[in-house]
Amino acid sequence: MSSPRTLFAIGMTGLTFLAAAIALLILVAILSYVVINGGSRVSLDLFTQLPPVAVIKTGGGFGNALIGTLMTVMIAVLLSVPFGILAAIYLSEFGRETLFSSIVDFLTNVLSGVPSIVVGVFAYGVIVTKTGFSLKLGFSAIAGGVALAVLMLPIVVRTAAEALESVPNDVRQAAIGLGATQFQTVFRIVLPAAIPSITTGVMLAVARAAGETAPLILTTLFGYSWINSLIAPPTPTLSVLVFNFATGPSRNQQQLAWAASLILVALVLITSLLSRLAIRRKV
Amino acid sequence: MSSDTKSSSPTETVLKTENASVYYGNFRALQGISLDIPKQQITALIGPSGCGKSTLLRCYNRLNDLVKGFRVEGKISYHGQDLYAPEIDPVELRRRIGMVFQKPNPFPKSIYDNIAFGPRLVGYKGDMDDLVERSLKQSALWDEVKDKLKQNGAALSGGQQQRLCIARAIAVQPDVILMDEPCSALDPISTLRIEDLLQELKQHYTIIIVTHNMQQASRVSDMTAFFNVEMTEKGGRVGHLVEYSETQRIFQSPTEKSTQEYVSGRFG
Structure with missing residues (x-):
């Protein structure tokens, strides 16, 4: 026993x-x-057709929302990734152990805790709204991209800084010892060595951003037609389509909401798999 | 300098250290060092842990500049030029005075790119393939890697990695090579290969080697400097140079009692 x-x-x-x-x-x-x-x-129609209004009983797709999501996320990536990586380089390389870098480090953590709806309101206030201190662009992919970029930024900075810090110090010393400047050391040795881990961080941030809804309701809104500008019209996205259609009375729209959820999950899954591949290549 | 040194002509001094003291913040690591490094010879720095021999080595290529609070008093000059004069650019200096570290630290790049890194920094215009081959031959690694130059340097064995690091240092065509316990992470056979290599390299380069291994110092070096630590009144530890002479003398008839004790393995 x-x-x-x-x-x-x-x-x-x-x-x-x-x-x-x-x-x-x-x-x-x-x-x-x-x-x-x-x-x-799920069929080809989903990617080629426009969303049906509530009175249409069958058919339709969300080609415009898929493009809208990809566009918004792409803008967010273009804004947050270069900016985030450069900030991380400052934090972990050039500004190591300075007061400024520890302040920025702390504030980055605070930023990652800001609720996404607050970020949405902020982007609405400074970009969308037509009154007051604002760019007055209206609901647009740009506005959504900026909101998502703010949400992605702390993730990119954190993971990139960690990736850079994990590059062994003796490699830095070796480069300095060969007569490299600190700039050459960082951009030719440290950053290339950290790229696989940084890629993982960026992918995670992308996966997070692609599914965000609250800030997009406030910045991109929704639309039933194709997007033909980055700034002017409201831009439909998958997550907002799910939000709008899932609880509506139209059976057809409800089904599309489920299909959009499936595509969204598939997108996130694919990005996660890609980031896995990026890590594996390092080893 | 006595006439029984191996080189025929009276040797020129490459690095001259005059009454140098080294501080990290308020902590004094080395005190009152005076030491002349002769051209194209191997000078070994030996002594117990914490005696400041690596610190002194890192003063010669100003790698200590990266350490917060570091400062040096006294004078260290390179071919008569004050190393710590404001007009000296440490980045340029490090091209003339290369370094090989304790732990082999190849870049996470191909063997070829490891060696080409230094020359590329300054936009080397010559034949890079040729330079890579020459550097690898000089560091006795060519035959082992000539068919896998595109492979990652980290895939080599520890001893090969260290020879790769030596080849990388040679590729920028320095004048002096500093070696900080280059064999301490290697097995005896790899160590022997590096020691043989040192004898080849001293035909072209001035070499300063820090080592914990007294046999190694006696085997490879022409000159040996013995450092020791002493307690200060305030309870700190400070390194100082006890004795500096031809290697043979240090090991066979040292003047100082502590040198005698150290080289005979009584402490350290």
């Missing part, structure tokens, strides 16, 4: 296994629910 201590250990092992299994189960449940509800509507 086993002692009580051994039984307790077996019991606790079982409990942790159960918790791990539940975590897996939740993901599987979400995925299968989305596939069951949205899978039937």
Whole structure:
């Protein structure tokens, strides 16, 4: 007969296994629910057709929202990645152990805790709205991109700074010892060595941004037609389409919301897989 | 300098250290060092841990500049030019005075790119393939890697990596090579290969080597400087130069008692 201590250990092992299994189960449940509800509507039409208004009973797609999501995320990437990586280079290389860099480091952490709806309101205030201190651009992909960029920035800065810091110091010394300036050391040795890990961080930030809804409701709004400008018209996105259609009365729109959820999950999954590949290449 | 040194002509001094003291903030690491490094010879710096021999080595290529609070008093000159004069650009200086580190530290790049890195920094115009080959031959690594120059340098064995680091240092055609315990992370056979290599290299370069291994110092060097630590009144530790002479003398008939004790393995 086993002692009580051994039984307790077996019991606790079982409990942790159960918790791990539940975590897996939740993901599987979400995925299968989305596939069951949205899978039937997946066809080429989704990518080529425009969203139907509520009175249309069948058909339609969300080609414009897919493009809108890709556009908005692309703008966010173009804004946050170069900026974020340069900031990370300052934090972990040029400005190491300065007061300014520790202040920026702290504020980056604060920024990552700001709720996305607040970021949305901010972007609405300074870019969208037609009154007061604002760029007065209206609802647009630019406005959405800026909001998402603000959300991505702390993630990019954090992961890039960590990636740079994990490059061993003796490699830096070797470059300096060969007569490299600090700039040459960072841009020719340290940054290339950190690129795989930085890529992972960027992918995670992209996955996070692609699914954001709250800030986009306030910045891109939604539309039923194709997008023909970065600034003028409201820009439909997948996440806002899900928000608008899922709870509406139209059965057709509800089905499209599920299909859009499926595509959104697939996009996030693909980015996660790509980031996995980026890490593997490093080893 | 006595007449029994191996070189025929009286040797020129490359690096002259005159009453140099080194501080990190308020901490004094080295005190009153005076030491002349002769051209195209191997000078070994030996002594117990914490005696400041690596610190002194890093003064010669101003790598200590990167350490917060570092400062040097006294004078260190390179071919008569004050190393710490304001007009000296440490980045330029480090091209003349190369360094090989304790732990092999190849860049995470191909073997070829590791060696081409230094020359490319200054926009080397010559034949890069030729320079890479020459550097690898000089560091006795060519035969082992000539078919895999595109492979990552980190895939080599520890001893090969260290020879790659030596080739990388040679490729910028320096005048002096500083070596900070270059064999301490290597097995005996790799160590022996590096020691043989040092004898080849001293035909062209002035070499200063820090080593914990007294046999190594006696095998490879022409001159040996013995450093020791002493306690200060305030309880700190400061390194100083005990004795500097031809290697043979240091190991066979040292003047100082502590040198005698150290080289005979009594402490350290």
